[in-house]
Amino acid sequence: MAQKTKVKTLYVCSQCGYESPKWLGKCPECESWNTMTEESRVTVSGSAGRSISAPPAALPSEVRSLEAVSADESVRYKTGMRELDRVLGGGIVPGAAILVCGDPGIGKSTILLQMCGTIQRDLRILYVCGEESMRQVKLRANRLGVDGGNILMTASTDAEQLHETILQNKPDLVIVDSIQTLSIRSISSSCGSVTQVRECTQLLMNVCKSSEIPLFVVGHVNKDGGIAGPKVLEHMVDTVLYFEGDRNLSYRILRSIKNRFGSTNEIGVFQMEEGGLHEVENPSEMLLAGRPLDVSGTCITCLMEGTRPLLVEVQALVAKTSFGNPRRISTGFDYNRAALLIAVLEKRAGYFMGNLDVFLNIAGGMRIDEPVADLAVVLALVSNLVDRPIHSKLLALGEVGLTGEVRSASHVAQRVGEAYRLGFDTFVLPRSNLRHIDQSQFPQATFYGVSNISEAFRAIQK
Ligand SMILES: Nc1ncnc2c1ncn2[C@@H]1O[C@H](COP(=O)(O)OP(=O)(O)OP(=O)(O)O)[C@@H](O)[C@H]1O
Ligand SMILES: [Mg+2]
Ligand SMILES: [Zn+2]
CATH class of the missing domain: 3.30.230.10 (Ribosomal Protein S5; domain 2)
Known part of the structure; x- marks a missing residue:
């Protein structure tokens, strides 16, 4: 079949991901002003006319009865931080996609790297550092006292390349810091845009879900505290953790806003110190x-x-x-x-x-x-x-x-x-x-x- 490439210009709301063929001052979906940004989408009609994250071919899908699906609740990886485990609902569920967001400099990278320190004893971790150079991550790891040969690092920001890396290396846990730095080359919009963020997350989630690899994704928040880029990200992932705290005070609170595997009321309290985040057992005190x-x-x-x-x-x-x-x-x-x-x-x-x-x-x-x-x-x-x-x-x-x-x-x-x-x-x-x-x-x-x-x-x- 002949293939035709078509470039379509459309306007996407940077808050909620609403799409419109023409520019609008106000988004009809989330009612925010001036959030529609221009993006172009390349569609290939014909045999390859599918979105990048769709499954490769239309083979019949596997069908199983609910009874036959194993759901062993006991399989939860402990993070080594009790406060974090509590917020996650008792540990990391295999195959879960977890979004970690919070203000700049609040300690998102710190908590994930510290978590790697303990988890790497049992699991192989792939750490994608799009935001910082490997050297910077290494320096932080030294400061936090994290080391070990089970942490693989990559500085790639190409989501498709990462897809392959995950398939090949088969890590037990993937950490992406941050999703806003990833992109898919065939999508023309810039990284951090709604389309890129959504498609990259989808692509990584597909590969991680099918191999039951838990995926941690760091997401930035914008000025009014929303998750920058699309709100859709919140719907896609299983768990949304929000790291908050006053920058002038040393303690930080980790909250789960959404959790498909646990309660959303739990909080974790940490204190930011020279050597990283310390758990606070007695927040009242x-x-x-x-x-x-x-x-x-x-x-x-x-x-x-x-x-x-x-x-x-x-x-x-x-x-x-x-x-x-x-x-x-x-x-x-x-x-x-x-x-x-x-x-x-x-x-x-x-x-x-x-x-x-x-x-x-x-x-x-x-x-x-x-x-x-x-x-x-x-x-x-x-x-x-x-x-x-x-x-x-x-x-x-x-x-x-x-x-x-x-x-x-x-x-x-x-x-x-x-x-x-x-x-x-x-x-x-x-x-x-x-x-x-x-x-x-x-x-x-x-x-x-x-x-x-x-x-x-x-x-x-x-
Ligand atoms: N040498 C240090 N001693 C003590 N605290 C430090 C030191 N270096 C960094 N910090 C603390 O770590 C925080 C930065 O943490 P981290 O890089 O994990 O934040 P982040 O949420 O990942 O930020 P970003 O959004 O910019 O990636 C700083 O705000 C500071 O409080
Ligand atoms: Mg960071
Ligand atoms: Zn909107």
Whole structure:
């Protein structure tokens, strides 16, 4: 059959991968502006008229009954880092495609290279360093104390070449740092473009899935924290890990946004040090280290990150407004939620802040999105307003409603247990939760069950 090559110009949204034959100012799919970029696509009609990542021929596919498919859950490779294993859902599943993304310099390459250090004892690893030279990777490996002959490296950025390399070398694990540096020569758009990123990922995933090789792919994020290039990447892979943290602070949090093989609530906490990332076994202790004692305007609450309780400090500062409009500034806590709690305080408890600036901060750069922290926010605000410190071993839990009621929280026993372990002895909890607590387990503790915020204020004055 005669082959005809056709070049088609089309416009692709760099955010979501939406394709359109003509340029558009606004993407109809994800509604972002100015994201349509021009790409040309070469199609070959005739016998070879297939996309690059499609299977070679139309042979009948293998059919198997669900029963006959083996699914041995026990086969998970341990990464040697418990925090990472936890986030992955207990280890790496053979054949899984895992996308690791995060801000520049957050430590994506570091965590993967450190993982190689342990894994290479049992598995052969192919490390694709498109981003850095092999020398740079070697220098980092030296700094992290990673060595071993089981780590194969390649600096190739040609996805088809890598496809062949994987088929030939048959590694047990592939790491690509980063997907934005790979390209397929027959696709004319530049590397990092939606089409390239998608096709390269697909190509590598095909070969890795068929040989049950786990594939780690590093992806960059753009200014607003989305995965640069296509959102489609998120749909393609099995697991999306997000590495985040404040660049000025040394700790980093690894979250899974999507996981086909585990829970997405789990987090891993690491600390960045000279010798690489260290696991933090006791994040609560770390977050509370160096907190001020006997100062008004701080209160401790407990969040649940997956199955793990995490103590955090809520700080509030209420100061006289020097300009006309009082300011409300909230860091790490939802702004509207803060405004709501301030209004509840005024209306239901008579604490007026109409001519006062209010600043809220969650210490350590943490972000709170659980309503269970409401009570701590309210207590911290009032503590600072009346300038009376809250007992430093007090933990407050509970959601505050519009009538000033304190509503029940989930996982109370676990949260209280964590705080008790760290020496907390006074607990202000929703009254409805109190009966779920076996108080004999906490012999040194005092419990206050409160049903509204006024009762909570009386409790902290005792
Ligand atoms: N000599 C060093 N001592 C201590 N920390 C270092 C040292 N060199 C690098 N780091 C830390 O490692 C971080 C860089 O980590 P890494 O290269 O893994 O990040 P990345 O997420 O892969 O970045 P990129 O997106 O640029 O590839 C730096 O931000 C720094 O905190
Ligand atoms: Mg890197
Ligand atoms: Zn779009």
